Amino acid sequence: MELVCAAGSAQAVLQQPSRWGKCLPRSALLGDCPLSLWARAREEMAKLRKVGGRALACYSPRWPAELKALEKPPPVLHLQGSGKVLLPEAKRVTIIGARACTPYGRAQAARFGAGIAAAGAVVVSGGARGIDQAAMRGALDVGGKVLAVVGAGLDRPYPSEARRLYEQIVNQGGTVLSEFNCGVPPRRGNFPRRNRIMAVLAHSILVIQASRKSGTFSTLSHVEDWAASICAVPGPVDCAVSAGPNYLIQQGCRLVQNPEEVMDSLCPWTLVEPDPEQDEILVALSGGDRRSEDLALELGITQKAIRYRLSDLELGGQVSRLQGGLYHRCQRKSLKPPC
Known part of the structure; x- marks a missing residue:
């Protein structure tokens, strides 16, 4: 990414390989450079077009400014949908939690997703089974906007049953986003990378059911340096998946009981309360x-x-x-x- 930004564009790098080539990794120089790089780029763009996607490069004026704060930001994002949910004026709430949630957790995720979307904020989540999908469906049910940040290529929807959910997100003006090329499967190591993007794009993060040792806390580990506030929905003390949010509340995170309280936490991005x-x-x-x-x-x-x-x-x-x-x-x- 640093090379592309220094040159001004990926095209500039490829048009002057003698100038920039020594900065490229050895693997990128194999074959006929720059023709081999152009071929790889064309191949990826063709795959993206086939699934209705497009690429957004780090030097684009539409690149989310929040990603520049990451230690190792992705050089390119792959998008399906309008991309308006990434604009600076969009207020985003990331909702995360357990895959193996209880009926209570699923109901609360849908309720909070619907309320937050109805208030005009974008619901961000990872598309996993359980809390993620329940929050997304709640937002979609009220006509809201959703940003799905996924841990595989756009042509490899994961889990497989989420394909229709992602299609509905795009049809309602939301976005499905991935930093991974088409063809990349949902490997275990992809999800911590996905989590850091969900964290840095959020103005507020809401935790609904999670164990103390889970991907949810991987996401929260990226929040310390950002301005996002952390909210948690309390749960029964004898419920394993309530241990995470209950612990967060003990540590001083905001206890929330309704979507309005999450919207209050968006300060200084607080939305105007509707008349x-x-x-x-x-x-x-x-x-x-x-x-x-x-x-x-x-x-x-x-x-x-x-x-x-x-x-x-x-x-x-x-x-x-x-x-x-x-x-x-x-x-x-x-x-x-x-x-």
Whole structure:
């Protein structure tokens, strides 16, 4: 990467091999240089195009500035999707946790993913089974944006059942990102490298269920030098996969019980709190009590998304559930404790 940045572009390196060639590794000089390098580059670009992907080089003006802080940043990223989730104005929350999570953990991941996405932030995760996929699906269910950072080539979706999930992420304006070339399988050593990218791109990191010795703590090991805050969802003390977040809370990380508290942790990137009078659900409930299915039909939102949003509004004291499944808009009041 240093060579490309010094030369100004990869093309400059290849056009002046006598000038820059001595700086290249020996393996890169085998064969006809620069023709062999061009052939390899063309081959990789053809593979990327075949899966609807493209390359983003470190010297591009669209390169995420956060990656420059890494000790060994990738020279190139491979992307599927729009790439807008990488722009400086995008607010990103990385949600991570156990693959072997409990039903409670899966439900919380979906709830937090939906609430964070509904608030306008990008949900970042690694696409693994369990917490990662539950958080991504929660965000997608409310029409939110997702950034999936994967540990294999874009033509090798892992796990295999995540292929449709990645397609949905791209179709909804999100991005699937990898630093690995097409054809690279999901090797064990790839995932710590993936984790450092998820960490450095995050403005806040949310941990939902993880053991003390897990990939989650590999991700957190990259946070110390960055500005990201760490939040954790507490769990039962006798649950092995709650040991990680409970430990983080003991160490001073922020305990969160709802997505709003995660959004508060984004300071100084805090998003503007939406005006209750502009919230379509609260506006609809101003006209009278309604059932969730009626709200979904009226507002053109899936019932699953409506349930997530009603749950968060209820936790925030803005709506209450009545007998018969009706939802009622509460009077606005301060949630701050009296002095």
